[in-house]
Amino acid sequence: RAMGLGRPLLLLRIPMISELPWVLDVADCSLVSMAETVRAMERGCAAAGTTHEVIVMIDLGDLREGLWPDRTERVCEALRACPRVRCRG
Structure with missing residues (x-):
């Protein structure tokens, strides 16, 4: 943003809860895999008067990243209860 790109920015990894203030300030969209993260993002967005888009990561069996399908x-x-956090995919 400081460089004047003027384009939406996507964080290409799942952020830690402690990084959310930075994530909400810098990225327009990020990856999530926990309901707790969605709720924390909602609180941060409410405090800042902004919104944030997320892509829900689901592990498809490679055990690398994302939530188990049964936890979807x-x-x-959480997304339904958090209007400032918008699911992009």
């Missing part, structure tokens, strides 16, 4: 509903419930 928890994240979806």
Whole structure:
């Protein structure tokens, strides 16, 4: 942003909770895999008067990154309850 790119920025990794203030300030979209992160993002967005887009990461069996498919509903419930955090995919 400081360089004047003027384009949306996507953080290409799942942030730690402690990084959320920075993430919400710098990135327009980030990856999430926990309902707790969605709720923390909602609180940060509410405090800043902004919104943030997320892409939900689901592990498809390679055990690398993302939530287990059986936990998807928890994240979806958090997203429904957090209007400032918008699911992009």
